[in-house]
Amino acid sequence: MISEQHAEVEATVRAVLRDVLALSEDRVAAFDANTPLFGALPELDSMAVAGLLTELEDRLGIVIDDDDIDGETLESFGTLTRFSVAKVEAV
Known part of the structure; x- marks a missing residue:
């Protein structure tokens, strides 16, 4: 079972990926834990990493x-x- 905090962080990570990389809502909503990012999303290049x-x-x-x-x-x-969850929990 995913904690409420984990779910909130996951939603934030989705929103950041959508906003920073200009991805569609539907595309980001379809991401699961195994969805590859760096090297698989052309939008996520080395310049985009810093913004992300x-x-x-x-x-x-x-x-x-x-x-x-x-x-x-x-x-x-x-x-x-x-x-991201680990960083939030460490605060």
């Missing part, structure tokens, strides 16, 4: 240090959501 992370910081009230991010963080929707 900054927007997550602003909307979730977290701080993401450069050394927090590795290849796995943006590998899939699930890994990005789990990372």
Whole structure:
């Protein structure tokens, strides 16, 4: 069972992906934990990563240090959501 906080963070991650990458609501709504992100979404290039992370910081009230991010963080929707939930829980 997903906690209410997890569900809220997941909804925020979806909104940030939609807004920063200019993806359609339907496309982002179809993402599941295994949906690949970096390398699979042409919209998510290295320039977009910075904007995505900054927007997550602003909307979730977290701080993401450069050394927090590795290849796995943006590998899939699930890994990005789990990372974001962990950062929120650590605040």
